[in-house]
Amino acid sequence: MPDLHCRLMECFAAVFPGLGEAEIPRASFTSVAKWDSLATITLIGVLEEEFGVSVPPDDLELLVSFELILDYLRSKTSAA
Amino acid sequence: MKLIEALKILREALPPDAEPLTVFLACGFMPGHLETFLAAHLRRLCPSKAVTMETGLYGDLAGSLGRLTTSSAQAAAIVIEWPDLDPRLGLRSLGGWRPEQLPDILATAQARLRQYLDGLAAAAGRMPVALLLPSLPLPPFAHTSGSQMSPVAAGVQQAVATAAAEAAQMDNVRLANPQRLDARSPLGGRLDAKSELMSGFPYAPAHADAVAELLVSLLQPPAPKKGLITDLDDTLWRGILGEVGVDGVSWDLDHHSQMHGLYQQLLHSLAEAGVLIAVASRNDLALTQDAFARPDRVLPADRVFPMEVHWGRKSESVARILDAWNIAADSVVFVDDSPMELAEVGAAYPDITCLPFPTRDDQAAYALLEQLRDLFGKERVSDEDGIRLGSLRSASHLREHTTAGTDPDRFLADAQATLALDFSKAPDPRAFELINKTNQFNLNGRRLGEAEWQARLAAPDTFLLVAAYEDKFGPLGKIAAILGRAEASGPVVDTWVMSCRAFGRRIEHRCLEHLFAKLDAETIHLDFAPTERNRPLQEFLASFLGAVPEGGFALSHAQFAAKCPPLFHDVKEPSVA
Numbered sequence: 001m002p003d004l005h006c007r008l009m010e011c012f013a014a015v016f017p018g019l020g021e022a023e024i025p026r027a028s029f030t031s032v033a034k035w036d037s038l039a040t041i042t043l044i045g046v047l048e049e050e051f052g053v054s055v056p057p058d059d060l061e062l063l064v065s066f067e068l069i070l071d072y073l074r075s076k077t078s079a080a
Numbered sequence: 081m082k083l084i085e086a087l088k089i090l091r092e093a094l095p096p097d098a099e100p101l102t103v104f105l106a107c108g109f110m111p112g113h114l115e116t117f118l119a120a121h122l123r124r125l126c127p128s129k130a131v132t133m134e135t136g137l138y139g140d141l142a143g144s145l146g147r148l149t150t151s152s153a154q155a156a157a158i159v160i161e162w163p164d165l166d167p168r169l170g171l172r173s174l175g176g177w178r179p180e181q182l183p184d185i186l187a188t189a190q191a192r193l194r195q196y197l198d199g200l201a202a203a204a205g206r207m208p209v210a211l212l213l214p215s216l217p218l219p220p221f222a223h224t225s226g227s228q229m230s231p232v233a234a235g236v237q238q239a240v241a242t243a244a245a246e247a248a249q250m251d252n253v254r255l256a257n258p259q260r261l262d263a264r265s266p267l268g269g270r271l272d273a274k275s276e277l278m279s280g281f282p283y284a285p286a287h288a289d290a291v292a293e294l295l296v297s298l299l300q301p302p303a304p305k306k307g308l309i310t311d312l313d314d315t316l317w318r319g320i321l322g323e324v325g326v327d328g329v330s331w332d333l334d335h336h337s338q339m340h341g342l343y344q345q346l347l348h349s350l351a352e353a354g355v356l357i358a359v360a361s362r363n364d365l366a367l368t369q370d371a372f373a374r375p376d377r378v379l380p381a382d383r384v385f386p387m388e389v390h391w392g393r394k395s396e397s398v399a400r401i402l403d404a405w406n407i408a409a410d411s412v413v414f415v416d417d418s419p420m421e422l423a424e425v426g427a428a429y430p431d432i433t434c435l436p437f438p439t440r441d442d443q444a445a446y447a448l449l450e451q452l453r454d455l456f457g458k459e460r461v462s463d464e465d466g467i468r469l470g471s472l473r474s475a476s477h478l479r480e481h482t483t484a485g486t487d488p489d490r491f492l493a494d495a496q497a498t499l500a501l502d503f504s505k506a507p508d509p510r511a512f513e514l515i516n517k518t519n520q521f522n523l524n525g526r527r528l529g530e531a532e533w534q535a536r537l538a539a540p541d542t543f544l545l546v547a548a549y550e551d552k553f554g555p556l557g558k559i560a561a562i563l564g565r566a567e568a569s570g571p572v573v574d575t576w577v578m579s580c581r582a583f584g585r586r587i588e589h590r591c592l593e594h595l596f597a598k599l600d601a602e603t604i605h606l607d608f609a610p611t612e613r614n615r616p617l618q619e620f621l622a623s624f625l626g627a628v629p630e631g632g633f634a635l636s637h638a639q640f641a642a643k644c645p646p647l648f649h650d651v652k653e654p655s656v657a
Contacts, residue, residue, distance in 0.1 A: 014087035038112075041279045045113055046084050049285055057278050 004077065008070055011050055015043045028065035051077065081289050083113055086120035094130050101129035103299065104136075104153035106144035106203075108164040111135045112281030117292030118157060125300050138280055139167075142192075145199030149206060154531045156209045157295045160196060161216055161282060165189035165236065169219060171276050177221040182232040185221065189236050193243045204252035208530045210298035211247055212256040212291060213240050216271050216282060251509075252530065254298040254459065256291075265290035303517060305433065305455045306407050307356035308347065309398060311416035312363055312389075315437040316344060316379070317371070321363055326370045331378065339445040343437070344378035346449050351383040354465025355456050356405050356472065358386055360397035360414070360425075365389045385469055394421045395428035402429075405472060406580040408519065408613070413455055415448075462510055464557035471556040471581045492586065492648045497551040499587060499649040501594050505537055505544045511561035518577035520616045521560075521588065524609035526575060528563075541566045543599065547591055549582055549649075556582055560591055564604075570634070571599045574607040580616070588620055590647050596637050603634045 012024045016034060019027055029035050035043075040063075044055050047069070053076045055063070063069050081089075105111050105118060115133050122131045134153055136144025141164045148156050163170025166188040168177065175181075203209055218237075222230030229237075248255045265287045276282040283291065313320045318337030319329040331341035351357045357379070361368065368389045372381035381387075386404045388397035394416070402409060410431035416422050422434040433455065438444035458465075502508075516527050528536070536542050547560040559582040563575035573595070578588055595604060608629055610618060618628045624635060624643045 011084060014084045014091070017087075017091045037279075041112060041275075041281070042083070042087070042116070045275075045285055046087070049083050054274075057274065060278075 004073055005070060007050060008047075008066065008073065011043070011046045012066060015039060015046055025066050030064075047073070053077070081117065081120060081293070083116065083285050083289075086113075086116050086289075089120040089123050090116070092123070095128055098128055098130040100132060101126060101155075102132045102134060102153040104134040104144075104148055104151050104156040104207075105159070106136050106141060106148060106156060107159040107161070108139055108141035108144075109161060109276075109282055110138055110280040112275075112279060112283075113285055113288040114159070114281070114283060114292060117289045118295060121292050121296040122300065125296055142195055142199060145196060145203055148199070148203035148209075151206075152531075153207060154529050155207050155299045156203055157212075157299065158200065158203070158209055159212045159291065159295075160214055162214050162218060162236075164196070165192045165214070165240075169221060169236075171219065171273060171282075172280065177219075179223050182222060182230075186232050186235045186239070190239045193239050197243055197246055200247060200253060201250055204250050206531065206534065207252070208299060209253050210256065210295040211253055212261075212295060213244055213247075213258070215258065215261055215265075215287070215291065217267055254301075256294050256298060261290060261294055264294070301457075301459075303411075304458045305355070305413050306411040307358065307401075307405050307413070308350065308452070308456070309358045309360050309401055309412060309414045310347065311394075311418070311421065311437070312359060312361040312368065312371075314417040314439045315415060316340060316347075316359070318439065321367050321371055326367060326374065329371060332376070339442050341378050342449060343445070346452060348379045348383060350452070350456050351379070351469065352466070353456075353458065353461045354468045356407075356469065357384050358388065358401040358405070359384055360388045360394050360401065360416075362391050362394070363389045383469070385473060394425050398425055398429060398432070406475070406520075406583070413452065415452075460509070462513070462557075464510060464559075467555050467557050468581070470554040473553075475581055475584070489646055489648075493646075495551040495553070495585070495648070497549065497585060497649045498652060499590055500548040500550075500652045500654065501591070502546045502548075502654050503543065503598055504654065505542065507534075507537055508544075508546055508558070508561075510558040511544065511546045511563075514558070514561050514577050514579060515563070515575055518579060519611075519613040520580050521576075521578040521583070521620070522611065522614045522617060523573065523576040524607060525611035525614060526609075528575070536563065539565070543571070545591060545595060545598075547578075547587060549585065549587055551585075560587060562591060562595060566599075567605075570603050570605060571595070571601050572605040572607060576606070576617075583616060585649075586645060586647055587649070589644050590649050590651065592635075592640060593644065593647065594651065596640065601637070603636045605632060605634045607632045 009024050012019060012027060016027065016032060018034065019032065040060065047053065048055060051073055053073065063072055101122065103118065103122060105115055115135060119131050119133050134151060136147060141160065163173065166185045167173035168175040168185055200209065200211065218233055220226060222233050224230040244255060247253050269284055270287040271282060272284040310316055317329040317331045317340050318335060321329055330337040331344055332338060347357050386401055388400055398414065402412065409429040413433045413435060414425050415435050415437050417437040417439045419436065422436055425432060426434045435448060435451065437448065512533050537544065543564050543566065545562040546558055548558045549556040560578040562573055564571055564573040608621060609631060610628065622628045624639050
């Protein structure tokens with residue numbers, strides 16, 4: 001699903017403006033200094049708006065890297 | 081605006097000369113997306129400003145209001161929600177909703193509102209404040225079903241309404257209109273319970289966006305339009321005057337033309353608040369005057385100036401009206417039912433806001449009334465607003481005399497003019513308004529923010545001259561302000577504005593003469609800069625220098641005295657208590 005990948009890249013670029021295009025696919029909670037709890041809330045808000053999904057609080061701990069979020073969105077959007 | 085759009089706006093590069101704009105967001109919840117949306121809407125409205133947001137601490141609205149009194153922010157947005165009145169009115173508290181607790185919830189809410197109002201008044205003394213009172217639905221805390229208002233919920237709502245009435249009257253406080261928010265953000269979609277519980281931010285993104293947009297419209301309101309030019313037939317009234325006669329046109333319920341009556345009523349209200357109203361109509365003048373003489377008319381004829389009624393082109397009428405008003409086209413709204421007339425005026429004056437009057441569509445006509453109120457809305461009605469029309473008639477009278485070959489010296493000598501020159505530095509909202517809306521006689525086009533204005537007045541080296549004018553044709557009110565500072569090399573004037581209504585009376589000469597005398601100065605430095613619109617001031621300066629200066633310069637008293645024409649005003653200075 002290349003479209004999903006591109007759209008998620010755009011979301012990351014908006015929330016983490018310091019990340020370069022090559023860095024975004026490797027971004028994770030531990031590798032990006034500005035990825036703190038406030039950034040997580042902003043990122044989740046953007047994802048919910050952009051992809052029309054609702055992320056339950058219990059799922060937050062799973063969403064700690066670009067790859068994991070991409071997998072999560074694939075599962076959510078294919079389930080829908 | 082979506083959240084990702086807001087984030088993108090905030091990533092856009094700033095112009096290198098961007099001026100800082102710091103806004104304090106005071107709220108008891110986590111500022112979250114509201115802070116993002118506020119900053120984005122401010123950036124979109126003020127692209128040349130480097131917007132910075134300051135926020136307070138979670139759960140401490142009272143503390144944030146206290147910090148506003150020492151903050152260097154230029155403006156504040158204060159957002160109060162139910163948990164700020166009592167935490168039990170929020171989702172993050174388990175303090176109890178038992179029936180016996182409800183009176184205490186009400187008492188706590190009343191006490192907190194009192195505390196916030198005091199903080200609000202103190203903050204508004206330093207900066208403009210946009211205030212939003214609780215916008216979320218009340219939680220199901222009372223014993224009644226959701227369909228029935230409980231006494232305690234009614235009491236809490238009453239306390240908020242009382243606070244709103246008090247806040248709306250405070251200087252520098254702009255209270256958000258809940259009706260406007262209701263239209264943008266349906267009540268049922270405002271709360272994001274998951275976000276509130278997870279992060280302490282209670283707004284759904286769409287509501288946060290609507291709140292931010294509303295608050296920014298209060299913090300950075302567009303300049304209100306100054307004049308409205310209206311058509312008559314099928315606009316000010318229903319019917320074609322030339323066909324149905326004076327008694328055939330209507331504006332009432334009986335003739336299904338009430339919207340025209342409401343339009344007249346709005347125009348009358350605007351006129352009383354200082355908006356200039358003129359008529360541009362292809363019609364018979366005598367018939368028109370008879371129609372305005374009907375006892376049931378809602379807009380009196382004496383509130384209309386000028387009345388351009390003839391068979392010529394509308395754009396020619398508009399030209400004469402703009403000349404009589406002496407204001408720019410971009411400050412004017414033109415209303416007509418005819419698309420052709422709107423197009424003709426719009427082509428001649430692209431800056432005029434041309435609006436169609438939807439004669440046969442009451443709903444659309446009602447929307448027009450709302451739109452006009454938005455375009456002309458102003459925070460306060462001043463004394464000057466009440467005398468603007470009279471002073472324009474007087475200015476027109478003056479122009480007629482001077483262009484008819486009357487000796488200007490003799491005319492001015494006979495005018496019995498009195499000029500009140502106040503050098504006291506008393507805070508004067510009218511002077512602040514003049515500085516921020518005058519274009520033509522403006523030393524350099526520079527505007528002042530509220531915080532800068534207050535700081536300038538408090539500075540010991542600042543001087544301020546405010547001039548009010550009156551002659552036998554009537555008062556003009558306060559029409560000029562000069563703001564400057566004393567420097568070691570001599571006085572420097574960095575702001576000088578005069579209303580265009582005051583042109584042609586040599587008020588600017590008298591002000592300058594007074595300034596030389598009061599400051600005991602041999603020279604005064606004028607921080608002049610040419611702008612696209614300050615030609616009248618450029619011509620005034622050129623009358624002393626022989627040419628328009630390129631920038632700031634020092635004017636000596638000798639240069640001034642050599643070229644100053646005779647002055648006939650009776651100068652008065654207010655006595656200092």
